[in-house]
Amino acid sequence: MTENRPAKPQTGRHNLDPHLDRYAARTAGMTASEIRALFAVASRPEVVSLAGGMPNLAALPLDTLSAQVGEIIAEEGLVALQYGSAHGVPALRDQICEIMALEGIKAHPDDVVVTVGSQMGLDMVTRLFCDPGDVVIAEGPSYVGALGSFSAYQANVVHVAMDEHGLVPEGLREALRQAEKAGQRVKFLYTIPNFHNPAGVTLSVERRPEIVEICREHGVLIIEDNPYGLLGFDGQAYPALRSLDPDNVVYLGSFSKTFASGLRVGWVLAPHAVREKLVLAAESATLCPPTFNQMIVSRYLATHDWKGQIKKFRENYRERRDAMLSALQQYLPPGCSWTNPDGGFYVWVTVPEGVDTKAMLPRAVTARVAYASGTGFYADGFGSRQMRLSYCYPTPERIREGVRRLAAVLESEMDL
Numbered sequence: 001m002t003e004n005r006p007a008k009p010q011t012g013r014h015n016l017d018p019h020l021d022r023y024a025a026r027t028a029g030m031t032a033s034e035i036r037a038l039f040a041v042a043s044r045p046e047v048v049s050l051a052g053g054m055p056n057l058a059a060l061p062l063d064t065l066s067a068q069v070g071e072i073i074a075e076e077g078l079v080a081l082q083y084g085s086a087h088g089v090p091a092l093r094d095q096i097c098e099i100m101a102l103e104g105i106k107a108h109p110d111d112v113v114v115t116v117g118s119q120m121g122l123d124m125v126t127r128l129f130c131d132p133g134d135v136v137i138a139e140g141p142s143y144v145g146a147l148g149s150f151s152a153y154q155a156n157v158v159h160v161a162m163d164e165h166g167l168v169p170e171g172l173r174e175a176l177r178q179a180e181k182a183g184q185r186v187k188f189l190y191t192i193p194n195f196h197n198p199a200g201v202t203l204s205v206e207r208r209p210e211i212v213e214i215c216r217e218h219g220v221l222i223i224e225d226n227p228y229g230l231l232g233f234d235g236q237a238y239p240a241l242r243s244l245d246p247d248n249v250v251y252l253g254s255f256s257k258t259f260a261s262g263l264r265v266g267w268v269l270a271p272h273a274v275r276e277k278l279v280l281a282a283e284s285a286t287l288c289p290p291t292f293n294q295m296i297v298s299r300y301l302a303t304h305d306w307k308g309q310i311k312k313f314r315e316n317y318r319e320r321r322d323a324m325l326s327a328l329q330q331y332l333p334p335g336c337s338w339t340n341p342d343g344g345f346y347v348w349v350t351v352p353e354g355v356d357t358k359a360m361l362p363r364a365v366t367a368r369v370a371y372a373s374g375t376g377f378y379a380d381g382f383g384s385r386q387m388r389l390s391y392c393y394p395t396p397e398r399i400r401e402g403v404r405r406l407a408a409v410l411e412s413e414m415d416l
């Protein structure tokens with residue numbers, strides 16, 4: 001019983017957890033994401049949440065899906081409800097290759113490993129490649145879930161700046177030079193080339209070969225995380241980094257944004273040798289991804305006009321993006337700037353000097369609007385003048401109202 005244990009002095013950590021001295025050292029890097037902490041308040045109906053990144057699933061054909069789920073159980077129930085291989089359902093891996101072909105990727109289905117969402121892919125690649133203290137290069141800002149995985153495996157993140165054309169090649173070169181000078185081991189570049197979360201920018205076609213070349217020159221692997229690639233508002237897919245250098249890029253994909261996030265089906269496409277290790281890592285994590293869910297995705301892809309469905313999603317998101325950008329233009333006070341996303345879910349806003357978006361958040365929630373403050377998207381405490389606004393989920397009217405409320409909070413903050 002813990003009550004009889006003498007109290008141990010805690011340095012900077014609260015002492016409410018009786019298991020504190022049992023945890024492995026790496027748990028120190030596991031902290032609740034600011035965004036998760038926000039969910040409870042932001043989901044109150046009176047609050048317009050521009051905080052979360054939940055896909056808007058309203059356009060899904062639920063009746064068709066319901067019938068298909070029934071068919072799977074009736075026709076293949078004993079397979080669907082059974083364990084499967086850690087590699088994933090073969091038919092689905094074939095279909096995933098067809099999807100990736102839209103981005104110029106030529107892949108063999110054997111090199112695809114199905115995962116429980118691409119978040120699991122992120123966890124697995126970090127587990128495979130990162131020892132404590134290794135350096136991971138990531139855009140600044142970067143996806144909060146990826147930063148969580150890097151921190152859980154005690155990797156050190158070095159951020160490289162982006163501009164409106166995405167990751168800045170000279171910044172990447174400089175970060176690699178600095179790391180080499182300091183004798184650090186850079187394990188990979190983690191990048192979200194398309195419709196970045198949270199920055200809302202896309203790596204230009206011109207920069208892509210340069211980024212690939214720099215990484216190759218420095219012997220650094222690329223982890224290309226691409227859950228939004230098919231959600232470009234003009235319907236054009238960008239060439240994947242993987243298509244430019246198949247041997248040096250591990251590609252992460254997902255059905256969360258193009259079909260159904262709750263099914264938790266994603267994938268990793270890896271060079272052959274890495275794929276072998278990934279299957280072993282997947283086995284030890286989950287034995288296999290859920291067979292039933294993979295079969296739902298596979299049947300949906302085989303029988304439904306999934307490209308037409310993605311077009312519907314895109315149109316939905318484009319309407320919301322337009323509402324967000326025009327509301328920002330109309331309401332935000334002078335001195336604010338923001339990115340102009342051509343796809344995906346997010347706008348990245350920079351507010352005037354003197355405003356701290358993290359400190360302002362409780363006041364925004366009181367004013368019934370929520371956003372994700374910028375610091376959560378950096379591993380180094382930067383981002384206090386930034387915030388991420390998501391336009392994916394609320395209606396255009398709610399988005400306008402949310403931005404109007406946010407602008408009022410910002411104005412009173414600037415008067416302080």
Ligand code: PMP
Binds near residue numbers: 053197225227254261
């Ligand atoms: N990468 C990025 C950039 C994301 O935005 C997300 C989800 N928000 C993920 C990975 C994880 O997606 P999932 O696990 O649902 O496939």
